[in-house]
Amino acid sequence: MxxxxxxxxxxxxxxxxxxFAQEGPGQQKADGYRFVLVPKVVHPWFxxxxxxxxxxAAAIEAQSGSKVEIQYSAPQSASVAxxxxxxxxxxxxxxxxxxxxxxxxxxxxxxxEEAAEQGIxxxxxxxxxxxxxxxxxxxxxxxxxxNMAANRLIELLGGExxxxxxxxxxxxxxxxxxxxxxxxxxxxxxxxEVVATGVDNDDINTAQQQASAIMQANPDxxxxxxxxxxxxxxxxxxxxxxGKVGEVQLVGLDDLNQMLxxxxxxxxxxxxxSRPTMQGYWSVINMWQQATGALTPNHIxxxxxxxxxxxxxxxxx
Amino acid sequence: xxxxxxxxxxxxxxxxxxxxLAIIVLVASLLSPNFxxxxxxxxxxxxxxxxxxxxxxxxxxxxxxxxxxxxxxIGGFCGVIGGILMVQVGLPPWLAFALCLLIxxxxxxxxxxxxxxxxxxxxxxxxxxxxxxxxxNLVLTRGVAITGIPSSIGFLGTGRWLGLPxxxxxxxxxxAIASFITLKTPFGRYMYAVGSNAPAARMLGIHxxxxxxxxxxxxGFLAALAxxxxxxxxxxxxxxxxxxxxLGPIAAAVIGGVPTTGGIGTPLGAIxxxxxxxxxxxxxxxxxxxxxxxxxxxxAIVVLAISLxxxxxxxxxxx
Numbered sequence: 126m127x128x129x130x131x132x133x134x135x136x137x138x139x140x141x142x143x144x145f146a147q148e149g150p151g152q153q154k155a156d157g158y159r160f161v162l163v164p165k166v167v168h169p170w171f172x173x174x175x176x177x178x179x180x181x182a183a184a185i186e187a188q189s190g191s192k193v194e195i196q197y198s199a200p201q202s203a204s205v206a207x208x209x210x211x212x213x214x215x216x217x218x219x220x221x222x223x224x225x226x227x228x229x230x231x232x233x234x235x236x237x238e239e240a241a242e243q244g245i246x247x248x249x250x251x252x253x254x255x256x257x258x259x260x261x262x263x264x265x266x267x268x269x270x271x272n273m274a275a276n277r278l279i280e281l282l283g284g285e286x287x288x289x290x291x292x293x294x295x296x297x298x299x300x301x302x303x304x305x306x307x308x309x310x311x312x313x314x315x316x317x318e319v320v321a322t323g324v325d326n327d328d329i330n331t332a333q334q335q336a337s338a339i340m341q342a343n344p345d346x347x348x349x350x351x352x353x354x355x356x357x358x359x360x361x362x363x364x365x366x367x368g369k370v371g372e373v374q375l376v377g378l379d380d381l382n383q384m385l386x387x388x389x390x391x392x393x394x395x396x397x398x399s400r401p402t403m404q405g406y407w408s409v410i411n412m413w414q415q416a417t418g419a420l421t422p423n424h425i426x427x428x429x430x431x432x433x434x435x436x437x438x439x440x441x442x
Numbered sequence: 443x444x445x446x447x448x449x450x451x452x453x454x455x456x457x458x459x460x461x462x463l464a465i466i467v468l469v470a471s472l473l474s475p476n477f478x479x480x481x482x483x484x485x486x487x488x489x490x491x492x493x494x495x496x497x498x499x500x501x502x503x504x505x506x507x508x509x510x511x512x513x514x515x516i517g518g519f520c521g522v523i524g525g526i527l528m529v530q531v532g533l534p535p536w537l538a539f540a541l542c543l544l545i546x547x548x549x550x551x552x553x554x555x556x557x558x559x560x561x562x563x564x565x566x567x568x569x570x571x572x573x574x575x576x577x578x579n580l581v582l583t584r585g586v587a588i589t590g591i592p593s594s595i596g597f598l599g600t601g602r603w604l605g606l607p608x609x610x611x612x613x614x615x616x617x618a619i620a621s622f623i624t625l626k627t628p629f630g631r632y633m634y635a636v637g638s639n640a641p642a643a644r645m646l647g648i649h650x651x652x653x654x655x656x657x658x659x660x661x662g663f664l665a666a667l668a669x670x671x672x673x674x675x676x677x678x679x680x681x682x683x684x685x686x687x688x689l690g691p692i693a694a695a696v697i698g699g700v701p702t703t704g705g706i707g708t709p710l711g712a713i714x715x716x717x718x719x720x721x722x723x724x725x726x727x728x729x730x731x732x733x734x735x736x737x738x739x740x741x742a743i744v745v746l747a748i749s750l751x752x753x754x755x756x757x758x759x760x761x
Contacts (some may be wrong), residue, residue, distance in 0.1 A: 167733050198452020199733035205587075206672055210489050214727035217482035218474075231589040231678040243481070256737045260714060295681075325583070 128279070151419035158185075158410050159191040160223045161215040162405070165251075165297065166203040169381050170354045170401050171226070174250065177405025184238045184406075185413050195409065196220070203294050203327065205232035212236045216243050219239065222337040222412040223247045226406075229298060230255035246415045250408045251399070253298060257281035261415075263425045270429040271303035274350045274376045274397035277431065281374045281394055285316035288349030289339050291360055293327045293353025300327070303352035305377070320346065325356050329383075332359020333366075340367055348374035354381050357396065359386040380432060380440050388437045395430045398440075402425040455699050455707075458752075459714045466718060466743075470725045477728060485605060488675075490720045491609035493715055497691040498613075498620045499661035500754040501712035504695050505624065506657055507637045507704025508564040511688055512554055516576035516662050516686030517669030520546045524670050525588030525679025528595075531680050535595045542635075543666050549575065550662015554655035572688075579681050588679040599675025609671045616664060620709040623660075633657065637704030694719050697748055719744065 162178050175197045176183075178269035189395035198215055200207040205228045213236055215223060216422030223240055225247060227233045234255040240247050250263040278288060290307050293300035304322070311317045321339040327333035332355055340346055340363060351357040361384075364373050370392050375386045377396035387393040407425050414421050432440055470477045497515050503510050520542045527538035553571055557564045575612070601608040624630040625671050632653045636644040644650045672683045691712075692702070698715030700707025722743045 140502070197733065198727050198730070201733070201737060202686055204685045205676060205680045206492070206683060207686050209676070210485070210723075211727060213485040213488075214482075214724055216480060217485060218728055218730075228682075229587050229680060231587060232676040232680050235675065235677060248553045295580070301586065319716045 134241070148418060151414065151417045153416070153418040154189070154223075155191055155416065157194065158221040158413060159194045159196060159218075159415055160222045160224055160409060161198055161220045162219070162408075163208065163211055163215060164197075164199050164226045165208065165228050165294075166327070167199045167201060168354070170379060171199060173228075173380075174399035174405035174408075175403035177407075178409045179405075180402070181406040181409035181413075193413065194344075198414050203228060203297070204351070209233060209236045211263070213239065216240050216245055218436060219243075220245060221416050222374060224250060224408045224412055225252070226250050227252040227255070228294075230298065234258070246412065248408050248411050248415070248421075250403075250404045259273070259423065260423065261411050261421045261423060263404050263411060263427060265404075265427050265429045266304040267299045267302045270378070270397050270399055271306040271350070271352065272310050273429060273431055274378060275307040276394055277397065278348045278350055278374060278376045279314055279317055281376070282317070282347050284314060287318050287320045287343060287345055288348045288350070289321040289323065289336075289343070289346055290319060291323045291325055291332055291335065291349065291351040291353070291356035292355060293351070295324055297327075297353075299353045307352065309352050323356075325351075325353065325359060327353045329355045329356045329359045329362075332356045333362045334359075336360040336363035337366065337398065340364075340369065340373065345397045346373055348376070350376050351378045354379035358383040358394060363393055363394045385432065385437050387441055388432060388434055391434075394433075398429065398430050398432050402426045425441065452533045456711050456714060457700055459711060459718065463718050463721065465715055466721050466725075468662020470721065470728070472678070474725065474728045477725065480605065480727075482724065484602070484605065486717075486720055486724050487610040487619060488607040489724070490713075490717055491607060491613040492668050492672055492675075493687060493690055493720065494610075494613040494695070494716050495616060495664045495671075496687045497694045497712045498617055498709045499664040499715040500626065501695040501698070501700045501707060501709045502620060502633070502657050503564070503661055504692070504700045504702055504712075505633050505637045505704060505707055506654060507640070507702075508557065508585070508654065508658070509568065509692065509702065510550070510564060510658065511568040511663055512549075512553060512572035512575055513661060513665040514684035514687030515572040515579070516546055516580040516665040516684070517548045517672070517687060518681065519549070519575040519579045519669070520666035521669035521683045522583055522588065522681060524673055525591060526582065528592055529588050529590045529679075531697075535592045539670055540597060542670050543663055546669070550665070551655060551659040553662065554658025557658065558651040560655050583679075583681045585681055586624040587681065589677075591673055591677050591679065593677075595674045596677060597674075599671050599673070599677075611676065612667070612671065617709055617713055624709060629653065629656070630668060634705055637706075639705075672701040679697045690719060691716065 178195045180272050182195050185193045193290045200211050236263050248261050311319050320343050325335055325336035349360045375393040377393045380398040384396050404427050411421050522594035524538050524542040527533045528535050632648045636650050636653050640650050673679045695712040696709035700712050722740055
């Protein structure tokens with residue numbers, strides 16, 4: 126009996142050895158991965174992030190043979206408490222990774238710590254790290270994006286005029302940072318006066334109402350910039366309604382299809398866009414690389430681009 | 443045996459909602475290996491704790507035939523006031539916590555007084571008051587969360603006892619208090635009398651307005667408690683706290699057998715209703731349902747749950 130067991134154990138050990146061998150960075154492989162993507166809220170901008178994530182999943186499968194499933198799970202409203210609940214529920218499904226756009230780093234911190242406790246890696250996109258955490262972030266420089274828009278508007282106005290800023294969700298750090306940077310850029314130019322600031326909570330209808338009211342109160346307004354993707358779409362509609370196309374300049378933000386149409390129609394001059402599809406793509410690639418054991422960078426900069434009538438066609442889908 | 447069980451089902455008004463909850467839990471546990479894990483049960487309990495406190499408050503108002511749509515806004519505003527008192531004013535956390543509960547009760551009292559003195563429908567008035575409290579919240583915060591909440595109150599939101607979250611235990615304590623008030627005290631009997639027929643209750647010598655104002659104040663207190671527990675949970679006072687506490691608790695109370703017309707139902711039934719909604723929201727994410735389908739699926743399951751409850755009740759009564 127003993128003579129049969131020993132060779133069996135030896136054979137088992139032989140076959141088991143590769144499983145226990147130390148694999149170098151990026152060499153671990155699995156048949157499949159499941160990543161959960163949690164955006165701030167249900168919103169067309171995040172649909173583009175999801176598209177990029179799905180593209181990356183297909184690319185990984187094509188290149189490595191490993192199947193990647195992206196589970197898109199979005200809060201119905203931009204509430205930190207609701208987003209935390211979605212993240213917690215996602216953790217309980219034991220995914221191979223979480224890809225999250227934080228609504229508020231301080232408010233989301235506790236669930237990110239829970240994910241770490243449960244051994245689930247996290248990649249952040251379009252967000253900054255909560256204080257003291259060092260998760261990989263994927264996204265662009267919000268301040269640079271806002272400055273690009275503000276400088277373009279200043280150039281359009283010849284360095285003189287009255288302008289307004291549309292904030293998105295005041296509690297969203299990226300929206301707040303864009304608004305702050307646009308304000309600082311305008312403040313640095315003596316000829317530019319910021320006469321109003323609207324809050325649209327990243328909602329097109331609210332943006333339209335706010336923009337209409339601000340233009341009523343400031344009939345000599347010369348131009349607009351926005352800190353969120355929904356804002357310029359609502360502003361563009363308000364400009365059209367007021368019959369002020371060409372009279373009030375609009376430099377938009379991001380590349381929602383409605384924004385691109387406004388540029389084509391000549392309602393908006395241009396849009397300073399981050400690249401949501403690329404953010405989704407590189408978030409999944411980063412998550413996959415972490416799963417293979419590779420070390421990943423602190424930040425992946427997906428950059429910003431100025432969409433103008435000359436290049437708008439290339440962004441249309 | 444079956445006859446005795448059916449008798450129990452007929453006599454116990456909660457049997458239908460408990461049966462529906464049991465069916466949903468059974469189906470979820472069969473379809474998802476992640477559902478019955480201790481971590482998942484813990485997050486369901488924690489989620490139920492916050493929405494549960496508002497549901498208890500709303501169910502007590504609904505027994506009176508009233509509604510308060512500003513409870514979420516009161517919770518959020520009290521959370522922000524708590525953050526300001528602790529971080530910017532520098533009050534000891536426990537004092538700030540207690541003050542906020544009193545402020546919440548005061549806001550509820552104001553709602554109750556406006557409803558009773560102006561004879562306004564509570565539904566309309568509290569929609570307006572939600573705007574007032576929500577607006578004041580934004581005035582104070584400018585939409586920016588207050589961070590640096592002292593860690594000494596953190597365990598109230600993040601701690602656990604016997605494997606369950608502290609907020610869940612707190613919710614259970616207040617469920618017991620609310621159940622005792624409604625079912626075992628003269629005040630509770632007055633609540634049902636006012637909800638069934640306010641003019642008749644007045645003729646019987648019940649101080650209808652006092653009962654209404656008292657329940658509104660208690661509801662404000664519970665909303666503030668939920669808001670402060672959420673502040674402890676998040677470690678920051680978010681202006682968005684309470685935004686999602688408006689319709690869910692009303693739906694939960696209706697599912698749990700508390701109609702908006704008043705006079706019947708219990709806070710315990712409402713909590714079972716909240717548990718049904720909480721479990722449904724949990725399994726929607728567990729099953730990876732697209733966010734664009736979530737509201738539809740969640741709403742359809744709620745309608746199905748109410749229908750099953752009503753049909754089974756009718757069937758057992760006939761039997």
